[in-house]
Each structure stands twice: as C-alpha cells, then as structure tokens.
Amino acid sequence: MNAGLSEYLVLSGLLFALGFFGVLLRKNTLVIYMCLELMLVASTLALVAFSRFNGALDGHVFVFFILTVAAAEVAVGLAIIVALFRKRQTVMVDELNHLKN
Amino acid sequence: MNIDYSLFFRAMQPESLLIEAALAIIILDLTVMRRKDLSARLNVASLVGALAVALAAVLALRNGAMGEILNGVLNLDTLAVATRVGVLGLTLLVLGIGTGGARIRNPAEYVVIVLCAAVGFMLMASAQQLLLVFLALELASLSLYVLAGFDKSRPESAEAGLKYFLFGGMAAAFLLFGFSLLYGLTGTLDLPGMSVVMAATGFHPMLAVAMVMILVGFGYKAAAAPFHLWAPDAYQGAPAPAAAFIASASKLAGFVLFTRLLWGSASQGQMLGATPGWVPVVWLLAGASMLVGNLAALAQSNVRRLLAYSAIAHAGALLLGVIASGRSGPGPLFFYLTTYGIATAGAFGVFHVLENQGGAQKLKDLAGLHRRSPLLAGCLMVFILSLAGVPPLSGFFGKFAVFAAALSPAGLGSPTGWLAVFAIAMSAVGLYYYLLILKEALVRPAAAGATAVKVPAAAALTLVAAAGLTLIFGMFPSLLLRWF
C-alpha cells in the first residue's frame, strides 16, 4: 500500500478546509490562531508531497522557511493576544467590538 | 549552481543599509539614549532612520536597473527600482509624521520595525521567485501587525492589531496554498520558468484552484471587497503613522507584486494573466470594491473609518489598473499608487498631529481647523482633493491615466471599458464624502474653547513636502511616468 500524490493532496486539502472552517466558526482567538497554523501546515504538506513527486529539493527548502515564518507568526500573534488580554481580560472575538463608527 | 555573491551584496545595498541602521538605532537607544525622555529618544531614532532611508534611496537610484540577481531570484528591472525608491519615499514620509508624539512607549523599536517593513516592501518589489515572494510578504506583514498594535496605551490599538493579524494570517495561508499548487503544477518556483511551463502545458483544473486561492489571498491583503472587513477596524485603531504605512507603502509594494505575478515582467511571457478566467474575477473584485467602498464611506462619521472605506474604493480602481497594465505596461498603475500613497499618508499625518493635541477621531473634531492651524488645513485640503481626483492635483492625473489605459484598447467595446466608466461614476460619489471632510475643516467655525494647534517642526516640514509633491506630480506627471 503506497500513498500516491493524490492522497497527499486530498489530505492537505482536508487539513486546509478544517483550518479554514475553524477560523470562521471559532470564537476564541487562541483557537482561531491554531486553525491558522493548521492552514499553513496543510500547504506545507502539499509542498513536501509535490517536491517528493517532482524529484526536486526546492519544495523541501520552501518548507524550512515556512516553519521559520510560522515561528515568527507565533511570536507576533501571541504578543498581540497577550497585549490585548492585559487591556481587556478577554480573548473572545465577540467581545472585541470597541472599534465602531 | 554558481552564485555571484559580490553582485548580490551590491544589489542588496539599500536593504542591508536599512538593517544596519536598525541595529545602530537599537544600540544607540540601549546605550547613549538610555536615560533620556521618550520624545528625545523618538527624535534621535527617527533621525537616524530617516538618514538611512534617504541614503538607501540614493544607493538604489545609483545602482539602477541591474537585471536578474542570484540566478533570477530577484529581478531589479525599472519597475523594481521605481518601487524601491517609492517605498523609501513613503517610509520617509511615515517617519516624518510620526515625530512629535511621545505616546509610544518604545520609540526605538517602533522605528526599527518601520525599517523592517520597508525592507520587506523593497524585496516584494523585486522578488521573482515564489519563496522570496512569500518571505518578503510575511516580513512586511508581520512588521505591520506589530505596528498596528504598537500603542499600548489604548486598547483599540491592540484590537486593531489582532484583527489585522487574524485576517492577514488567513490571507497568507491562502496565498501559500495557491503557491504550493502552482509549484506542483509547474515543478519550479521561478516565475519566468513557470510561465514557460504553463504556456507549454495549457490549462489544468488545479490551476484554477491555485488562481482562486491567490486571488483571495491578495484580495485580503489589498482590502478589496468582499475581503475588506478588517480594513476599517485596522485603520481606526492603529496609531496614525502605522495606518498611514498600511495605506500607502504596503499598497504600493503589494500591487506591484500582484501585477508581476499576474503579468510577469516585460521581458518574459505572461504568467497567470494568460489563464482564462482570472480577468473576470479581478473585474468583479474591482467593481465590488468601488461600490462597497464608496457607498459605505458616505455613512461614516469617523474620519479614519471614512479614509478606510475610501481606501477600499481606491483598491477597486487599482485592481482596474492591474487589469489594464497587461496591455499598457505598469506606468499608469505605478503613478496612481505613488500619488495615492503620498496623499493618504499625508492625510493620516494631519490627523496624527491633531490627535496628539486632544482627539480628532470624529468628523466634527475637525471643525474650524482653518483657524486653529492654517498650515494643517491647507495640507489637508491638498491631500483630500488629490484623493478625490480634482485637477490639477496628482490624484486626478493618476485616475486619468488608469482609466485611459483601461478604455484605450477597445473603448466601450470591452467589459474593462465599462468598468472604467463605472469607476468614473463612483469617483463622483466619492467627491461628496471628501467634500464633507473639507467642509468641516475649512468652513465650519471652531467649537467654543478650541485652541490653536501646535505643529512639530519635522511633521510640518514633511506635510508641506508631501503636499508640494502632490501638486508637482499633478502638474508634471512625466516626472514619474518617464521611467516607464
């Protein structure tokens, strides 16, 4: 039993969809944030699979950089969430409604 | 694979200069300026940053169009050089209007992050490989998220930062998924190589998926309707200089990158632009943005939100320019982007000065500005009229050039021509809300007890220079257009 390219792509598409619906439906910013990371991981999986089946290394190298960028996003995202929590004592998106006309 | 490092280091001189300046600013702030008060630290950091930015612009101009660097990872063509210089000019503007307000608690870090974002924009302007495109975009975006949430004294700032971050992160994920599908289809990350493979293989259903993903991603980043929801909140809550940066330089670099991705550079074949179906999608995004932006702006009573909706409307016109630039070249689009950036950053600069002396979030806070500070009122008039597209200011010529480019191939015989006519009609709607701002600032008497506004010298100088540029580019558009 060997997984072909299409299986990897289906899995990565599923992961991406899961992450996307999580972002749309969840109310807790931390969970939304995890779903964002899931979307990034889905693209990473697609890249690795393509790179493997194309027989080239550049997709793998791309993944290295995606991991770095994801780490930087963790830093920035968590810093913003912590800053907001200190001001508001909440991380739920429904309560973030101070910006209005 | 042979890499010419000396050529690479020479091509990267402007970017590395900015990073070195950022390091120097941090070291200065940690040692010499440690005991000084906040505004002195902000002024010193801004001064060092501004000097570096000016020097980087000189270097970028002196190096000129160097062609492909690092085996085609970067392409420093004329458009890239022009965009680099444009981004640096807008950065200078943002640094200039940021001085004088001592509300930011970490002034040196603020300037450093502005410089990092500028480096990201400059790389976006010249990237010709998907990996670098993604890295440059993320460097710029992450810096902008931090800037949007920088003002720790106001909870709105953190909220704006969070909303911008969540939407931007989603856009990045969509873009990345689109990129990985593109890579899988063509087996290469280089944009020119991709266009060769795509021309040979023809259409593939996965290409359509990749295209939709990339368009959604750019739609979010550019705040085109229906992906615009973050923009009003981010513009309202972010510190004014950060909002100016988001509205000006990031638009310039982002649209240049988008154009390059869709149409390729002049020397290579067409990229995604050759794919059937993307022009109608961009067409729809452009039309929706102009409609939603202009109509929603009519209902705003907060100046920042009003400018945000006007930015959405302008994004629509810019998308029209992207469609048109496939035939006419990027000249009109670049002109529109630069002049729009100067005008909108200038308007935010005026609001920043006002906010530092008692808030100016509401439209009616602008009342009597012509009495309280004739200088600010005059500058605001120039910027707002330029945004509205009133001749002889540069905004008029930008609109004129883009609409002419959209109408010239087939007149009203093509959907693009009709969209241009719609854009002209919507500009007339836009005139109304721009004049509302000016009515408050120039006609309405000041509220009782309003005092004169003191404008910091650096901010005044920057605003006057920006207003002067808006006038000069309007009267002599060839100053910018002769590059192309």
Next chain:
Amino acid sequence: MSAHPHASLALFLLVAVGFPLAALMVARLWFRFFQPARPGATKQDVYECGVAPTGDSWIQFKAHYYLYALLFLVFDVEVLFLLPFAVAFTGLPAGALVAMLAFMLLLAEGLVWAWHRGHLDWS
C-alpha cells in the same frame, strides 16, 4: 505468510486500543454489579483523597513565561538553517559564510536587546 513490513505496527495499534478498552469494560462491569451509587460533594472533588483541595484547579500561568518560549523558539529555528549549512559547508564559497554570519548576528542582536531591556529577569 509473508507479512507486510508494517504488520507489527498494526498489531501494536490493536493492543494499544484493546488493552485500555478491556480495562474500562471490566471497571464498568464491576460498577454495575458490586458498587452502590452514592453521589456526594466529596465524590465530586478534584482529588478524592481525604484532604480538602484549596482553590480552583484552573490556575493561570504567568503570561511572562511566554517570552522565554519565544526566545527558545528563535534559537530552535536557527538550527534548522545552520544544520544544512554545516553539512554543505566544504563546498560553499566565502560569500555563503558571510551571509550566514550576518544571519547569526541578527539573532544575537535580538538576544542582546531582550537582555538589556530586562526581559530575561525572573520577577
């Protein structure tokens, strides 16, 4: 029978799922036949050990700690780039070394900044 190379993994999975399920089933049966149902405040406690628990079990971590996690992350990711560089080192020109040194200088600057600003102090 020529076993698939991953057949032992399937066996492991079977045991790993089956063993706890069997144990839970036994506990369920025991409860059904031998244990009378006597709910009470003590039974609902977090730890049912005779000592009254103090406070809530949902305590908050100091948000301050996340800074250390971030700093760790920076140097964790640095290795990702250093390792391929080290493997290919002998075949690389001097320019690559300069580029890598610049990369490490930037990271070190970040650490120095955090140190000087006092973000590394426990307090």
